[in-house]
Amino acid sequence: IAMAGVAGRLARRWCRSAVRSPLQVISFPSLQLHLSGTAMRASQEDFESAMNQVKLLKKDPGNEVKLRLYALYKQATEGPCNMPKPGVFDFINKAKWDAWNALGSLPKETARQNYVDLVSSLTASSESSSQVKPGADREQQEYENLVVTSEDGITKIMFNRPTRKNAISTQMYQEIMLALKAASKDDSTITVVTGNGDYYCSGNDLANFTDIPPGGVEEKAKQSAIMLRDFVGTFIDFPKPLVAVVNGPAVGISVTILGLFDAVYASDRATFHTPFSHLGLSPEGCASYTFPKIMGPAKATEMLIFGKKLTAGEACAQGLVTEVFPDSTFQKEVWTRLKAYSKLPPNSMRISKQVIRNTEKEKLHAVNAEESSVLQERWLSDECINATMNFLSKKAKL
């Protein structure tokens, strides 16, 4: 308890100092991938102006963003981290060191650009959130690939790349993590994930693997594994009831993470497909653990190893889906039900979820780490590279 108290005090002090100066802010490394894709290069002037804007932010951006800012600032001004690693009890400096060190050999110019991009997204989001009318159906504008709204005690995170069948790009992974983190802290009681258009989601955007960083394909695989682990970890740790409203076909990672949701409602148009072997891949999203548990090992094998596509009815019979609705009445029926659930006492729902999840959390994180590390190897395999190239050169489709 005493340790927790000290850590809490340190964290509060750390937060206060973090907005004062970019030198004192702290950040998570995982946005590196998305941010490093920017083609433009920021000038020293842009960088200095971004540093000033950080001090003027109206809203505290939170520890994770501060860690990210810190790491990018250090990388941009001093290059790769070569400081000695602080001791385990030096919580603050260790978190900062970890964040900086995780940027590896990211070039100074890229870090500078990423810092400028991040500050500009923070400025935009703080401006748009300050324009929100209290009590209204609030739509946060800061996401490029999501539409996030809060109404009737429900925060809805909608995948919004319908022309790509809602495939999850690198940027979209980051946006989903940000949206979930915001939803975990907002005043809604239930969080819903759904898709815009005819698909729920076609899984990982296969073009993600074409954006190769200066460190080459090995570096790309390493960064992707870190991002995947962070992404799935956000679902494992999500504290409120999390519901998937599966409006159409779901593929790959959008199916596997359903095992981490608290309820899954599906239109009878939805299908559930995890074609990992076809793509030279292996399961992620903790499905190697959750699917055998949900549906038994034999049915899980058919899905995860043989790539059998399930109808909504089959997925429901196997326990992956909670209930199936006719497509014609799907939205009406599901939202009526969710609105009723959202009026239940929020603390009770959170605590019940924690009690259910806590028995497994450690195991889920261990499975997630293992799956991510196996995939890091798979992405470099001929089987995976050939399958991805075939899709991208339009020779193959599921």
Ligand SMILES: CCCCC/C=C/CC(=O)SCCNC(=O)CCNC(=O)[C@H](O)C(C)(C)COP(=O)(O)OP(=O)(O)OC[C@H]1O[C@@H](n2cnc3c(N)ncnc32)[C@H](O)[C@@H]1OP(=O)(O)O
């Ligand atoms: C990076 C770290 C994390 C990694 C985590 C790993 C996750 C594993 C997975 O998720 S595996 C699953 C990957 N997904 C796929 O293999 C699906 C590929 N897509 C298809 O096979 C088909 O597009 C389809 C069956 C989903 C839909 O076919 P349909 O004929 O109805 O539609 P189109 O093919 O014309 O699609 C419209 C355009 O959207 C593009 N697109 C669709 N899905 C993806 C995708 N997953 N990645 C990239 N692009 C996608 C498609 O190419 C079309 O583009 P075009 O208009 O330019 O041709």
